[in-house]
Amino acid sequence: MAAMAIADGYQSEWSSAQIEAHLAVCADCRQEVGEMRGLTSLLDAQVRRTETEDVWRVVERQLSKTRTSPRAHDLRPLLLCGVLLIGYRIVEMVPDRDFGFLFKLLPVLLVIAAFSYLRENPFKINTELRLEGE
Amino acid sequence: MDDQVAIEKCRAGDHDAFRHVVERYQAEAIGHARAILHNREDALDAVQEAFLDAFQALGRLDLTRPFYPWFYIMLRNRCYKLANRRRKRETSSSDEMQILTPTSSIPPEDTMLLEKAMLELSADDRELITLRHLDGLSYQELAERLEVPQGTIMSRLYYSRKKLREKLERHSFTRISRG
Numbered sequence: 001m002a003a004m005a006i007a008d009g010y011q012s013e014w015s016s017a018q019i020e021a022h023l024a025v026c027a028d029c030r031q032e033v034g035e036m037r038g039l040t041s042l043l044d045a046q047v048r049r050t051e052t053e054d055v056w057r058v059v060e061r062q063l064s065k066t067r068t069s070p071r072a073h074d075l076r077p078l079l080l081c082g083v084l085l086i087g088y089r090i091v092e093m094v095p096d097r098d099f100g101f102l103f104k105l106l107p108v109l110l111v112i113a114a115f116s117y118l119r120e121n122p123f124k125i126n127t128e129l130r131l132e133g134e
Numbered sequence: 135m136d137d138q139v140a141i142e143k144c145r146a147g148d149h150d151a152f153r154h155v156v157e158r159y160q161a162e163a164i165g166h167a168r169a170i171l172h173n174r175e176d177a178l179d180a181v182q183e184a185f186l187d188a189f190q191a192l193g194r195l196d197l198t199r200p201f202y203p204w205f206y207i208m209l210r211n212r213c214y215k216l217a218n219r220r221r222k223r224e225t226s227s228s229d230e231m232q233i234l235t236p237t238s239s240i241p242p243e244d245t246m247l248l249e250k251a252m253l254e255l256s257a258d259d260r261e262l263i264t265l266r267h268l269d270g271l272s273y274q275e276l277a278e279r280l281e282v283p284q285g286t287i288m289s290r291l292y293y294s295r296k297k298l299r300e301k302l303e304r305h306s307f308t309r310i311s312r313g
Contacts, residue, residue: 008273010284049232056160063149
């Protein structure tokens with residue numbers, strides 16, 4: 001592994017001299033490194049396929065259809081949502097008043113509206129997350 | 135148009151400026167997506183979605199850093215999402231070369247066998263090998279692109295190449311053993 005890393009230009013904890021000394025006495029490693037070097041030369045000689053497809057038309061169509069501007073979300077609707085929630089809390093504290101079932105649903109509706117505006121799914125599980133070093 | 139100027143215009147809502155960015159990087163992006171997905175249609179879908187993601191996220195791009203490595207993270211996320219979705223689906227059995235181009239310096243049958251062996255690797259392994267050998271990225275650049283430490287790159291690259299060698303041996307490809 002270290003021999004290939006050094007061949008790739010990576011500073012391994014092993015020096016080239018140490019590796020060469022080991023390879024001089026270890027036939028298995030010598031054979032493995034020889035094969036790996038053969039493979040890397042074959043890979044290095046390859047050329048990536050040239051791509052000619054044009055994706056701009058589709059991207060442009062989607063941009064004009066669903067997305068507007070790359071600027072950060074306008075915070076005013078979220079601010080309004082916050083003000084409404086605070087107002088709700090104040091009204092809710094008025095003693096001896098029952099505003100009915102629909103009134104109780106209001107905060108839930110506000111939160112749903114906020115997530116819809118942000119185009120985020122609060123229940124989505126991110127399967128792309130990985131531990132560092134994994 | 136310079137990338138920085140184009141991105142600033144995009145941030146102001148100019149869709150046309152984004153065309154410059156897309157046209158500049160689309161070939162590279164499709165190549166990378168094909169290397170992960172080994173399917174033309176899926177690669178095009180992933181690239182289109184990644185460009186749309188990038189447009190939406192341009193406000194978060196640090197203009198002192200290059201666009202493509204930043205974009206690549208979104209592209210690979212899209213690719214792996216698509217790859218996960220179609221894991222249970224059968225992949226297309228096209229004869230078309232997805233990653234490599236035959237060259238005069240290497241016998242075409244070698245390139246075909248190599249491509250065949252690469253397509254049998256996992257998407258992770260194939261991605262790493264193509265970034266290292268076709269794009270010539272250093273360990274440091276690979277670490278930044280794939281968001282893992284350089285030591286991890288060293289070991290992953292070693293095992294990816296080992297798997298590729300085994301696949302080639304299974305296809306009776308013996309030329310590499312000459313070193």
